[in-house]
Amino acid sequence: xxxxxxxxxxxxxxIGLEASGPRGPKPRHVxxxxxxxxxxxxxxxxxxxxxxxxxxxxxxxxxxxxxxLGNIFSPPLEITFDPWVKAWSSACTxxxxxxxxxxxxxxxxxxxxxxxxxxxxxxxxGYALANWRFKGADTFFxxxxxGAFIPYQVMIYPIVIILREIGLYGSLSGLVIVHSIFGMPxxxxxxxxxxxxxxxxxxxAARVDGAGFWGIYFRIMLxxxxxxxxxxxxxxxxxxxxxxxxxxxxxxxxxxxxxxxLNNIVNSVQGVKEYNVNMAATILTGLVPLVVYFxxxxxxxxxxxxxxxxx
Amino acid sequence: MSKSERPNQLFRNLNAKVASIxxxxxxxxxxxxxxxxxxxxxxxxxxxxPRLNFVGLDQYYRLWSTPRWLVSIENLLVYGVLSLVFSxxxxxxxxxxxxxxxxFEDTFRTIFLYPFALSFIVTGLVWQWLLNPExxxxxxxxxxxxxxxxxxxxxxSDIVIYGIxxxxxxxxxxxxxxxxxxxxxxxxxxxxxAARVDGIPTLKTYLFIxxxxxxxxxxxxxxxxxxxxxxxxxxxxxxxxxxxxxxxxVPAKYVYDYMFFAQNLGQGFAASTMxxxxxxxxxxxxxxxxxxxxxxx
Numbered sequence: 001x002x003x004x005x006x007x008x009x010x011x012x013x014x015i016g017l018e019a020s021g022p023r024g025p026k027p028r029h030v031x032x033x034x035x036x037x038x039x040x041x042x043x044x045x046x047x048x049x050x051x052x053x054x055x056x057x058x059x060x061x062x063x064x065x066x067x068x069l070g071n072i073f074s075p076p077l078e079i080t081f082d083p084w085v086k087a088w089s090s091a092c093t094x095x096x097x098x099x100x101x102x103x104x105x106x107x108x109x110x111x112x113x114x115x116x117x118x119x120x121x122x123x124x125x126g127y128a129l130a131n132w133r134f135k136g137a138d139t140f141f142x143x144x145x146x147g148a149f150i151p152y153q154v155m156i157y158p159i160v161i162i163l164r165e166i167g168l169y170g171s172l173s174g175l176v177i178v179h180s181i182f183g184m185p186x187x188x189x190x191x192x193x194x195x196x197x198x199x200x201x202x203x204x205a206a207r208v209d210g211a212g213f214w215g216i217y218f219r220i221m222l223x224x225x226x227x228x229x230x231x232x233x234x235x236x237x238x239x240x241x242x243x244x245x246x247x248x249x250x251x252x253x254x255x256x257x258x259x260x261x262l263n264n265i266v267n268s269v270q271g272v273k274e275y276n277v278n279m280a281a282t283i284l285t286g287l288v289p290l291v292v293y294f295x296x297x298x299x300x301x302x303x304x305x306x307x308x309x310x311x
Numbered sequence: 312m313s314k315s316e317r318p319n320q321l322f323r324n325l326n327a328k329v330a331s332i333x334x335x336x337x338x339x340x341x342x343x344x345x346x347x348x349x350x351x352x353x354x355x356x357x358x359x360x361p362r363l364n365f366v367g368l369d370q371y372y373r374l375w376s377t378p379r380w381l382v383s384i385e386n387l388l389v390y391g392v393l394s395l396v397f398s399x400x401x402x403x404x405x406x407x408x409x410x411x412x413x414x415f416e417d418t419f420r421t422i423f424l425y426p427f428a429l430s431f432i433v434t435g436l437v438w439q440w441l442l443n444p445e446x447x448x449x450x451x452x453x454x455x456x457x458x459x460x461x462x463x464x465x466x467x468s469d470i471v472i473y474g475i476x477x478x479x480x481x482x483x484x485x486x487x488x489x490x491x492x493x494x495x496x497x498x499x500x501x502x503x504x505a506a507r508v509d510g511i512p513t514l515k516t517y518l519f520i521x522x523x524x525x526x527x528x529x530x531x532x533x534x535x536x537x538x539x540x541x542x543x544x545x546x547x548x549x550x551x552x553x554x555x556x557x558x559x560x561v562p563a564k565y566v567y568d569y570m571f572f573a574q575n576l577g578q579g580f581a582a583s584t585m586x587x588x589x590x591x592x593x594x595x596x597x598x599x600x601x602x603x604x605x606x607x608x
Contacts, residue, residue, distance in 0.1 A: 286433040
């Protein structure tokens with residue numbers, strides 16, 4: 001393995017350059033043509049990816065006069081936090097002028113129960129599918145997975161009717177149910193696959209010792225599968241926080257989640273456009289998933305690799 | 312916790328069945344029932360409220376003669392093809408670059424992937440600001456002295472869909488890169504060794520050996536991108552609200568607007584049924600390839 005690690009980069013790296021024949025390991029220079037090309041490209045691309053974040057932050061720290069005069073890439077001459085304060089507590093959407101804070105707390109009140117409920121349902125579900133298979137269970141599971149690809153637009157209106165019938169249309173609880181429903185396919189898949197990969201003997205031993213469905217779930221499966229729960233939490237927190245469509249369909253203006261309120265603030269047609277406030281509001285809305293992303297690191301990648309199936 | 316000794320067959324089934332009620336309800340009522348309901352009502356002339364007055368294919372005739380729908384479909388096709396091609400190509404190239412045993416790989420990957428954590432609303436609003444003709448990129452370049460520089464995709468109906476594409480690629484390529492990187496890492500090092508011994512140039516090795524070997528990864532990526540394309544909605548709402556005029560409308564927005572603003576439910580149902588149809592056209596061949604007898608790679 002060690003010699004591979006040394007000899008491979010020389011051969012693999014010459015993209016677009018001449019083929020390097022089998023001449024043995026090349027001496028590795030820091031400033032070889034390959035390295036300049038490789039790191040140069042990566043750094044340029046990285047700058048492109050970072051640019052919007054930079055512009056967002058810089059714009060949100062400037063005053064409006066400076067924005068009108070200067071260019072969006074220049075750092076602020078005079079740093080001001082007023083746009084942040086205004087975005088949080090007094091930006092207007094329609095008649096309400098209490099800022100994004102309302103949307104933030106709505107989003108919290110939507111996200112927390114949705115994450116808990118959807119994971120509780122899906123983990124028990126995946127456990128039943130992995131260890132307590134009953135006749136017909138796999139059929140429903142296949143429907144569930146295939147259903148994950150149906151465009152939401154097809155199911156939006158029937159759900160409106162169902163929620164209206166049970167009196168939850170427009171409420172936060174209704175939205176929590178919707179998130180639990182649409183989180184189910186991917187989460188069930190995630191948990192089912194994880195529980196299936198656990199040693200069968202463990203389950204059998206617990207059965208012999210007399211543990212039942214819930215006993216095994218709470219005493220054995222749950223404590224042993226904390227990593228997958230963390231992955232599921234990451235997946236759900238970012239997914240639900242970032243949702244827009246369900247928020248706009250199933251809630252009323254006073255229960256709008258943060259994304260919907262943000263869009264209303266920035267794209268409102270009345271009043272003078274305050275770009276610095278808009279950008280501060282945009283960062284505030286993106287902050288929660290960004291923090292989740294930077295804190296969770298590798299687990300986030302695992303989460304999205306699993307969540308990617310959701311499409 | 313119910314702790315029964317040696318649960319009998321009925322009891323064991325009962326617990327698992329109780330636990331599966333949400334799944335069964337979701338699968339049957341929402342996914343199957345909801346879709347069937349929408350398809351059924353797409354053949355009615357429902358306006359403000361859903362009614363079972365069947366009018367045959369009238370809604371579909373009207374749909375396909377509405378300019379806004381035709382623009383939506385055209386946009387979706389342009390956006391779809393380009394985002395498929397660019398996502399796959401950029402995602403693969405970035406993954407290949409990161410796979411060169413470079414230093415700071417984690418840093419680069421973190422940077423390429425972070426936009427994926429952001430919502431489409433945030434993405435759309437940031438790019439709306441960057442593409443603002445007065446203050447954004449165009450304004451900056453003009454300020455540098457190039458007065459005739461023109462780059463205002465969001466205000467030009469001919470190219471507005473490319474403005475949305477830029478934002479979408481910024482947000483989504485990181486994910487494809489991650490999938491591709493996992494795929495590249497899954498390829499045996501001996502393949503590279505053999506290719507080197509045979510004197511095959513790197514580029515050729517990628518094109519003719521590695522990419523064909525990564526077929527499953529490409530198919531997965533393809534399905535993910537395709538499913539995302541059909542659903543594109545938030546990004547357009549945030550970035551352009553479908554404007555200028557109707558130049559950047561997409562089907563998902565058409566459905567939403569007809570159901571909840573225009574109070575023309577029948578049109579909304581017909582349009583969403585067309586969306587369902589397009590997904591079926593993509594998914595069925597994939598499911599056939601993926602699960603039709605062959606083992607998953």
